Amino acid sequence: MIFYRCASCSREYVFRRSKCPKCGSKDFSAVEITSATALDSVHLIATPEPFPDEYDVVLFQTESGSRGFCRATSQIKRGDKLKIRTDEVGILCEHE
Amino acid sequence: MVSIVAANFAKFGKREEDIFSISSESAMPIVDKFRDAIDFVVVSNSYSGEFNGISGLNSLLTTHLAMDDLPSMRVDNASGSGGSAILAAKSLVASGEARNVLVIGTEKMTGYPTKKSTGIIASLLPPEERSGGLSLPSLAAFMARAYMREFSPTRESIAMVAVKNHHNGAMNPYAHFQSEVSLEKVLASKVIADPLRIFEYCPVSDGAVSLLVSSDADSSSLANRTVKIAGTGAGSGVSSIASRESLVTIESVKESSAKAFRSSGTKPDDVDIAELHDMASILEIVESEDVGFFKKGEGWKALENGETAIGGRLPINTSGGLNSKGHPIGASGVAQAAEIYLQLTGQAGKRQVKNASTGFSLSMAGFGNNSISIVYGVN
Numbered sequence: 001m002i003f004y005r006c007a008s009c010s011r012e013y014v015f016r017r018s019k020c021p022k023c024g025s026k027d028f029s030a031v032e033i034t035s036a037t038a039l040d041s042v043h044l045i046a047t048p049e050p051f052p053d054e055y056d057v058v059l060f061q062t063e064s065g066s067r068g069f070c071r072a073t074s075q076i077k078r079g080d081k082l083k084i085r086t087d088e089v090g091i092l093c094e095h096e
Numbered sequence: 097m098v099s100i101v102a103a104n105f106a107k108f109g110k111r112e113e114d115i116f117s118i119s120s121e122s123a124m125p126i127v128d129k130f131r132d133a134i135d136f137v138v139v140s141n142s143y144s145g146e147f148n149g150i151s152g153l154n155s156l157l158t159t160h161l162a163m164d165d166l167p168s169m170r171v172d173n174a175s176g177s178g179g180s181a182i183l184a185a186k187s188l189v190a191s192g193e194a195r196n197v198l199v200i201g202t203e204k205m206t207g208y209p210t211k212k213s214t215g216i217i218a219s220l221l222p223p224e225e226r227s228g229g230l231s232l233p234s235l236a237a238f239m240a241r242a243y244m245r246e247f248s249p250t251r252e253s254i255a256m257v258a259v260k261n262h263h264n265g266a267m268n269p270y271a272h273f274q275s276e277v278s279l280e281k282v283l284a285s286k287v288i289a290d291p292l293r294i295f296e297y298c299p300v301s302d303g304a305v306s307l308l309v310s311s312d313a314d315s316s317s318l319a320n321r322t323v324k325i326a327g328t329g330a331g332s333g334v335s336s337i338a339s340r341e342s343l344v345t346i347e348s349v350k351e352s353s354a355k356a357f358r359s360s361g362t363k364p365d366d367v368d369i370a371e372l373h374d375m376a377s378i379l380e381i382v383e384s385e386d387v388g389f390f391k392k393g394e395g396w397k398a399l400e401n402g403e404t405a406i407g408g409r410l411p412i413n414t415s416g417g418l419n420s421k422g423h424p425i426g427a428s429g430v431a432q433a434a435e436i437y438l439q440l441t442g443q444a445g446k447r448q449v450k451n452a453s454t455g456f457s458l459s460m461a462g463f464g465n466n467s468i469s470i471v472y473g474v475n
Binding site for chain 1: 217233
């Protein structure tokens with residue numbers, strides 16, 4: 001999973017931007033995220049296409065403080081350490 | 097000043113007819129009565145491309161309604177389309193570009209598996225977040241969990257949004273759901289996104305509603321009972337949910353509401369009735385705080401005390417809200433204005449609120465990506 005780090009102020013964004021809303025810089029570097037901590041998770045029954053029929057959606061935070069969402073392959077609780085990776089439909093996470 | 101001089105609904109729910117017929121059902125009574133006065137058409141619709149394979153809906157609709165000569169536009173702002181369409185209509189009239197604008201809010205969404213419609217609606221999320229399996233219902237569940245941690249509401253108080261709004265919807269002949277639901281039934285119903293259950297979410301609905309928005313010069317000659325658009329406000333926040341500092345407040349709601357109260361010279365305490373964007377139960381509570389009706393963290397208490405029920409201090413979602421009336425996305429914000437119009441002109445039938453003179457509506461795009469607030473008054 002990629003986060004976008006502003007080359008000027010180092011603020012990170014999960015959502016790609018043309019310009020840093022914090023400092024105005026247009027230079028970003030791609031940062032690969034491979035680990036994080038779960039802030040919360042929701043067990044989702046009514047899932048959207050193209051995802052599986054049931055899974056936990058996890059709000060996570062990286063070591064640098066940036067946050068994102070991933071689909072869990074097992075039950076995740078607040079505070080759990082996560083490994084982040086991608087599969088053919090999106091961002092996956094599992095216990096570290 | 098700009099006023100609403102007429103409103104008409106096509107019933108919300110699962111409809112067999114196509115989007116043209118549903119739209120026409122809501123618009124034709126107004127067109128038949130005011131054809132010579134109408135000089136612009138604004139169509140509020142978000143998903144005619146995705147659900148119906150139709151683009152340029154506004155021109156197709158004006159032709160369908162035999163108003164080929166009238167200029168028109170389609171306003172798409174996701175679930176906030178209705179509020180934006182009214183804002184556009186008001187601006188057209190206030191600027192002198194038009195005198196009488198027909199606003200048609202319409203959406204035809206049923207007929208697809210839930211998984212497909214959930215996916216289509218989730219397309220308003222940033223692609224980088226959507227790829228984490230996120231959906232709008234799951235965001236509401238994250239909000240509910242954060243709200244429960246921070247403010248310790250009773251679980252029952254959140255579910256009571258559905259009980260109250262189904263009660264109101266049962267008195268609204270245009271609502272998708274026409275029956276009440278008990279608290280026990282809500283809490284025993286199927287979990288959609290833990291902890292929220294199916295009765296706490298709006299259904300997928302078809303529906304349409306039309307309004308005539310007119311200038312001061314015209315409104316008094318067109319109708320005896322009119323409702324003025326006393327103030328409007330638009331607010332915006334970051335579309336990336338993960339980037340938000342708090343999951344229990346919606347910045348765009350606070351901003352749009354403050355602007356609407358400022359521009360109308362009113363304050364939250366002046367409001368007699370409100371229509372909020374209750375896509376999920378928890379949203380009504382959070383929004384009721386962010387608009388300024390209740391202190392942060394206390395909206396659930398007001399609900400539990402019956403303050404937001406019909407007969408309470410501030411009835412919220414007398415129409416049944418999105419939760420019971422249904423949420424045909426392009427129609428919802430227009431339907432909120434139509435409900436306020438019916439209430440302030442004494443035409444709301446069994447759900448009529450006595451002596452209401454100031455109304456408020458909140459039309460919200462996505463999960464608060466942006467919001468449009470409107471304050472209404474009696475002319």
